[in-house]
Amino acid sequence: MSKIDHSLFSVQQGGGQDERCPRCGSLLQLRQGKHGPFLGCASYPGCDYLRPLRVIEHDEDIEKVLDGSACPLCAHPLAIRKGRYGLFIGCTHYPDCHYVADVNDQGNSDPLCPACGRGHLVARTSRYGKRFYACDAYPGCRYVINDKPVATACPDCGFGILAERRGQVYCPNKGCGYASKTTP
Incomplete structure (x- = not known):
């Protein structure tokens, strides 16, 4: 009296029907890693080929592209992005350019530190x-x-x-x- 559809769990261990490793020709198997599922070669110690199932896109974290703004490092447009610690401003050309600015920084001058007099x-x-x-x-x-x-x-x-x-x-x-x- 189980309501589980067993056809959902009848997946083969291979990545596709007859998908082969481009390096050695062995079958590719669906494997689980700490970053999610991936396809790995069946003859693993001898061949270390692997391919992620999902291509990582850096555009997923872009909230809004800021029109009329340019990155000071590469001149590409800037965007408001969402990271693990909240919103920040970053370059839209991310893997090649690592420019980051704080969303809350309005460009005002920071006051001089009263303790040391050197820093801000x-x-x-x-x-x-x-x-x-x-x-x-x-x-x-x-x-x-x-x-x-x-x-x-x-x-x-x-x-x-x-x-x-x-x-x-x-x-x-x-x-x-x-x-x-x-x-x-």
Whole structure:
């Protein structure tokens, strides 16, 4: 009383009816690997020919091509792409060009790091998707702030930056306490 259609499971072990290996002439078999099914030669240790069943397309992750934009490396159009960590801007000529830009970067100048004075505070994303700002001279300087930095010195203590949170600007220097409702 099984409702399973056994004709679905009557596939031969070979890749096709009489599909042969182009190197040695043996039959190709359907095999399973960590990246999915593939066709492999039946005389495997002697012949290592394999062919993926699905051709990997790099156009699958393109969300939208940005009209009027050009890659600074190869001059091909840029596109909004979907990756494992979210959306990013990348070149449409991907396997040959590896240009990548952040979607959230609007081209504004990053404020100078108040801790070291050499690096700039750049936006980063944690592995959990949380946004934070860190010094780009990382191994030497480990300054991090969670709120968006504003390139204005604190009027009370003279700290190099202010931070913005929910429309309020405050001084991130411990012990200062400066806060203002308006953005400077």
